Amino acid sequence: MHTTRHTPANEAQDDRILDEVRAIPKGWVSTYGDVSPAAPRRVGQVLATAPHDVPWHRVVRADGTVPQGSAQLARLVDEGVPTRGDRVDMKRARWTRTPTR
DNA sequence: GGCATGACTACTT
DNA sequence: AAAGTAGCCATGC
Numbered sequence: 001m002h003t004t005r006h007t008p009a010n011e012a013q014d015d016r017i018l019d020e021v022r023a024i025p026k027g028w029v030s031t032y033g034d035v036s037p038a039a040p041r042r043v044g045q046v047l048a049t050a051p052h053d054v055p056w057h058r059v060v061r062a063d064g065t066v067p068q069g070s071a072q073l074a075r076l077v078d079e080g081v082p083t084r085g086d087r088v089d090m091k092r093a094r095w096t097r098t099p100t101r
Numbered sequence: 102g103g104c105a106t107g108a109c110t111a112c113t114t
Numbered sequence: 115a116a117a118g119t120a121g122c123c124a125t126g127c
Contacts, residue, residue, distance in 0.1 A: 031109090031110090032108080032109050032110080033109070033110060033111095036109095037110095039109090040109040040110060041106095041107060041108085041109050041110090042107095042109090043108080043109080044107065044108035044109070045106095045107060045108080046108095047108060048107085048108065056108080059108080060108095061108085061109070061110085062109075062110060062111090063110090066108090067108035067109090068108065072108090
C-alpha cells in the first residue's frame, strides 16, 4: 500500500499521540507506555516538538518520576495531582482513557 | 544504508 | 531499592 504518504514518519501516528495527550484530564497523568506501548520513546520525541495546546506535563514515566524535573512537577502539583516526594503517586494519579468505544 | 540518540519500559543482578 | 542490560520506533547525520 504505497508505504508512507508524504512527509516524515507516519504523521498519523504522531497525530494520534498528540491526541491521546490532549485527552488527559486536568489533575491526572498518563505514561509514555500508555500513550504508545510499542514506541514509548517516540512519545517523548513528539512531545518535544509538540504545539502549545498539548498538556505535555501530564505525561510521566511508568514509575512516577517526571522527565522534566521540578518544572513539570510544579505544574502537576498545581493541577492537584497527588504526589509523593519528587514523584507522582501513580496509584492515584494514573489515568486510563475511556474504554474501547 | 549503517550507526548513534532520545522527555521509555521491563527484566535481571 | 538501585543500577545495569536488552528491546523498542523514528529521526538525523
